Amino acid sequence: MRNKQDIREDIWKKMMEEKVGRFPFPLKGRIPNFKGAEKAAQFVFEMEEYKQAKVVKVNPDSPQLPIRAQVIKDGKILLVPTPRLKDGFIFVDPANVPPGEEKKASSLKNIHQYGKVIPLSQLPEIDLFFAGSVALHHDGRRIGKGEGYADREYAILRELGNREIPVIGTAHSVQIVSEDMPKDEYDLTCDWIATENELIKTNSPYEKPKGIIWSEVTDEEMNEMPVLREIWDMTKG
Numbered sequence: 001m002r003n004k005q006d007i008r009e010d011i012w013k014k015m016m017e018e019k020v021g022r023f024p025f026p027l028k029g030r031i032p033n034f035k036g037a038e039k040a041a042q043f044v045f046e047m048e049e050y051k052q053a054k055v056v057k058v059n060p061d062s063p064q065l066p067i068r069a070q071v072i073k074d075g076k077i078l079l080v081p082t083p084r085l086k087d088g089f090i091f092v093d094p095a096n097v098p099p100g101e102e103k104k105a106s107s108l109k110n111i112h113q114y115g116k117v118i119p120l121s122q123l124p125e126i127d128l129f130f131a132g133s134v135a136l137h138h139d140g141r142r143i144g145k146g147e148g149y150a151d152r153e154y155a156i157l158r159e160l161g162n163r164e165i166p167v168i169g170t171a172h173s174v175q176i177v178s179e180d181m182p183k184d185e186y187d188l189t190c191d192w193i194a195t196e197n198e199l200i201k202t203n204s205p206y207e208k209p210k211g212i213i214w215s216e217v218t219d220e221e222m223n224e225m226p227v228l229r230e231i232w233d234m235t236k237g
Contacts, residue, residue, distance in 0.1 A: 001180045004143050008134045011175055020172050024062060031061035031132035031145055034172035036196025041066040041170060043199040045074075047192070049166050053127035055079065057089070057157070059150060060108050061132040063170060068106030072097050077124060078106065081153050082117060088227045091118040120230055126162055129154060131188060133169045140189035140204025141181045142169055151188045151209060152225075159211040159231055167208070170194045186213050 002010075012028040015021040022033050044050050044067060055077040058068045071078045071094075078092040092115035097105045105114035131150035135143040144150050154167065169190040176195065183189075186209055193200040212231065222228050 001182060004182055005146065007143055007177065007179075007181060008146065011135045011177075014174055015172065018174055020174050029145065031059065031063065031134065032172075032175075033062040034175070034196075036172060037063040037170065038066045039196040040172075040194040041070065043194040044168060044170065044192075045070060047168075047199070049128060049168075049192075055124050055126050056128045056130070057081070057126050057153070058130040059132040064130055064132060065103070065106060067130055067170065069103040072102040072105055078115070079123070079126060080106075080108075080111060080115070081149065083108070084147075085149055085152065085225045085227055087117045088120055088230075089118060089123060090115045091122075120156075120160060120227060120234065123157070123160060123162075126157055127165060129157075129165050129167045131167055131169050131190065133171050133175065133190070135175055135177050135181070136169050136171050136190060136193050137177055137181050138193075138200060138202060140191060140193075140202035140206060141183050142188065142190055143181065148186070151186050152212070154188045155186065155209040155212045156227065156231060158209060159235060164208060166191045168192045168194065173197055176200075186216060 015027055015032055020035050021027040022035055056071045057079040058064050060080050068078055075094045080090045082090060090111055097114050104110050133142045134145055167190045173195040188208060189204045189206045190202055191204060217228060
């Protein structure tokens with residue numbers, strides 16, 4: 001079985017060779033944007049899980065911009081993690097976004113004009129969780145860009161008492177792999193994958209994180225992500 005980084009490198013290279021990636025470049029080192037991201041998002045908007053959701057957490061990466069914009073347009077609360085989870089989550093109330101400005105409000109450049117960072121103690125119950133990916137397996141296993149933010153975000157929500165919720169990944173079909181992929185205990189899996197061509201129900205056999213695995217958290221990470229210290233104080237203090 002190849003390691004995660006080899007699979008990442010392969011996907012980034014393949015997307016460039018097949019010309020399915022799009023701005024921002026380079027694709028390498030990030031959750032890659034892809035041609036057809038809007039089509040993938042449309043599959044999601046037809047899901048009952050999406051229609052019923054009132055509060056939706058979406059990653060801040062470019063390919064999920066159409067989802068963030070539609071969440072606001074549909075009158076749902078949008079939660080977006082701050083870069084590198086420095087400050088927790090940005091809360092965007094659709095009531096504060098004038099009609100026609102949903103896309104602008106959901107871009108990282110402008111989101112703070114419409115939303116605000118809220119304390120973890122004020123996080124609402126979240127109904128649906130979107131995770132960015134570099135590679136995805138049909139059985140729900142995913143590989144991100146290598147920094148573990150989606151895994152940790154989900155673990156944080158569970159640590160704070162949020163119920164287990166569906167996880168959706170949108171990606172180009174080139175990013176779907178059939179080869180065996182490594183999975184660590186703390187890795188988050190997807191229940192659904194939307195590509196430019198189809199919606200895949202993974203029927204994932206893997207358990208999702210039930211909380212933060214504190215033995216895996218280093219002192220350096222505690223310093224880099226103040227939210228971890230905050231959660232420790234809230235739940236263990």
